[in-house]
Amino acid sequence: MTADHSTEAYKAYFLGPKAENETWVRSEFQSILEHWFQWRKDLFPTDVPVSEKAERRTPAYLEARERIIAGLEDLTDLLDGEVPKFTPRYIGHMVSELTLPALMGHFAMILHNPNNTSRDSSKIGSRIEVEVIAMLAEMLGFDPERATGHITGGGTVANFEAVWRARFRQDHWLSLLLYLAEERGVTLDLFAGAHMGWKRFAELLDAHDVVLDDLRGYSGVATNPYAFGERMTQAFGQPYRGPVMLVPENKHFSWTKATNIFGYGEDAFWPVPLDALGKMDVAALEALIDRAHKEARPISMVVSVAGTTETGEIDPVDQVQGILNGANRRHGWDIWHHVDAAYGGFLCSLLRGKPSTVLSVSNSAALSAIGEAHSVTIDPHKLGYVPYSCGAIITRDEQAYAVSSFKAPYLERQLEVPDKWSTTLEGSRSAAGAAATWLTGKTMGFDTSGLGGVIAETILACRAFRKRIVAELPFVRPLSPSETNILCYSLAEEGMSLKAANAATEAVFDRFVACADFSVSKTTLSGKAHSKVIERHVKTFGGKMDDDRLVLIRCVFMNPFWREEAVADRLTTDIIAHLKDWFHPARAA
Known part of the structure; x- marks a missing residue:
């Protein structure tokens, strides 16, 4: 990885595919819970408890607790079957391993359940949203003193x-x-x-x-x-x-x-x-x-x-x-x-x-x-590596942010700075996404010494993967240009017709879907919109234009651990072996 204050220790910002940082991460999540518990205990010291120890030992109370425990066990059992997006083996869509600052920020904020519709219900969440919009604005090239916006659902x-x-x-x-x-x-x-x-x-x-x-x-x-x-x-x-x-x-x-x-x-x-x-x-x-x-x-x-x-x-x-x-x-x-x-x-x-x-x-x-x-x-929930769902709209100044406002008597009061509720399409908005993005910016930073450095390495990992599979598998036809960390490719022998190439690519994708080893995605470019792109791509293998669509296997290299030499070598070798085994041009023709 890039030798800098954040990116040289980038593994500290992720749990790791084998939960390598489990010990200290477990401790930090426990600290978040302890703070939450103590916050409740310390506020309003004269208030009386709502339940006593004797009540918490009654059959009805214990039965309710056991139902919660059993239900949670059922949920965690179900989650064993969820798509494992944390692993480098997942290169399917625009989602990947989450940063620990994002997870912790999201978790800490959601325990307090602030609603950024109004500062009446989100004193700290609303303030954090303002600060994180300024961070993102500066990263995008806006003047953070003039730009404004808010966090959205995506x-x-x-x-x-x-x-x-x-x-x-x-x-x-x-x-x-x-x-x-x-x-x-x-x-x-x-x-x-x-x-x-x-x-x-x-x-x-x-x-x-x-x-x-x-x-x-x-x-x-x-x-x-x-x-x-x-x-x-x-x-x-x-x-x-x-x-x-x-x-x-x-x-x-x-x-x-x-x-x-x-x-x-x-x-x-x-x-x-x-x-x-x-x-x-x-x-x-x-x-x-x-x-x-x-x-x-x-x-x-x-x-x-x-x-x-x-x-x-x-x-x-x-x-x-x-x-x-x-x-x-x-x-x-x-x-x-x-x-x-x-x-x-x-x-x-x-x-x-x-x-x-x-x-x-x-x-x-x-x-x-x-x-x-x-x-x-x-979208912070994409290359910002924060949990779903978290998007943002940012305008270069207050004038561009202006929009029709609406009145809600139960929320209305005189405020020095207006609340967001009247000028956002969404009413209720969780502050968790803002907190996740805010803590990422505060700890990693949105520059090349932090998150930018990690993203740069994923681009390099994508290029290294492309270089190797093209060198070892002449039937892999990458779509050019491929300038970020997304690689799309079709499978075709020299002179193969587009229709046959599409069939072969579809067949290999279906094998990926049926195989638990890797998760990839598929995209299809079609019609007049992509005609120039398709024609240009087919020329790379001297193919015949007998179809108006191009089927592509799509790999999104967001996971930073693809930059680890041992990881990349092992996984690339496995994917190459699969492609060799699954590509059958004669059957496709």
């Missing part, structure tokens, strides 16, 4: 939070356009007005002496959205078809959900084509922005992906931001840019402290540009 909810905020902002600008057209007879350019920016918005309010509250009756969100569309059509003399979202075709499924849930309609989802590397085609993005301009379709947001679900690749975030910056300079268009970094966000830790050399120049540039975006999704 990346899907965090993406929804971004849509909500982008819609809130643009709805203000559209409301002003409609108000000026209907009430003042001033018709501005629809597309330019839909992206006017807050500065221009304030100037127009002042120039036309408009009171902000007067815009509510002209809002597509606060009024009837169907009537709003009819009014916009009449006001601007052309059919109003509503906003669009520009999202790359390597998207997470949550984005199509978002267009449905927020009432945009599937027609509003404009997929941005991918290039031959499976990343957003920035030329295609520019063409779609131009199309939206010509069709007067406001752009609710442009989305970049940093760490795709299938392959872990990173879109050229810097180039996307450059396009949007250029549109702002030339036309004054302020277009919301959201980075879905649910998986890849923690790769930014490789840019903090002593910069790591493990990232490519292009990926370093892409990750470095995240701090220029309006909002970011990041």
